[in-house]
Amino acid sequence: KNEVEQSPQNLTAQEGEFITINCSYSVGISALHWLQQHPGGGIVSLFMLSSGKKKHGRLIATINIQEKHSSLHITASHPRDSAVYICAVLLRGQGGSEKLVFGKGTKLTVNP
């Protein structure tokens, strides 16, 4: 079983719709990242969370440490939001080091 599970795998929405992408993880983590990857390849870190909720523009990310669950919400979605959204968790390692483990990603397509 993958340590990080994302759903849905693919998501198609109409412009303006409210979008939610979910991430569940099975191990103790130090923090969780939501990343965005466009077809060109580069990855952008949208949020890094260790508790609570963060908001940036139309994007909102929440995390529930007890439930081992995080959600990424996009309000008033736009075609330029079309990308792959990846949940990645920082796992505690030996000696205080940490390792990033990725979910399989959610491919979002927003149609005009």
Next chain:
Amino acid sequence: DTEVTQTPKHLVMGMTNKKSLKCEQHMGHRAMYWYKQKAKKPPELMFVYSYEKLSINESVPSRFSPECPNSSLLNLHLHALQPEDSALYLCASSPSLYRDRGRAIYFGEGSWLTVV
């Protein structure tokens, strides 16, 4: 400057060639990473450097050879690659590997490698 710069953006190489991928950051980050990403898959960690020393090697074949000549530069030397090594190679950096130093991570745009 919050950029991680990777060169080249595209590379086509034969199986007998020797080439290198380069990564540079000027954010003062002391942890740098190489990831490999195949189509429609998440990135897979290859190597981690911490304070210019190799910290993690995820059992990567020796035809991939990382090098960290200084705190701003990370290279990936390629030799005798196979067609299945064709992928997007992503470099990333973060302030430190350790919890007390912060965990923000920055990725480069990647280098698309095709082995023919």
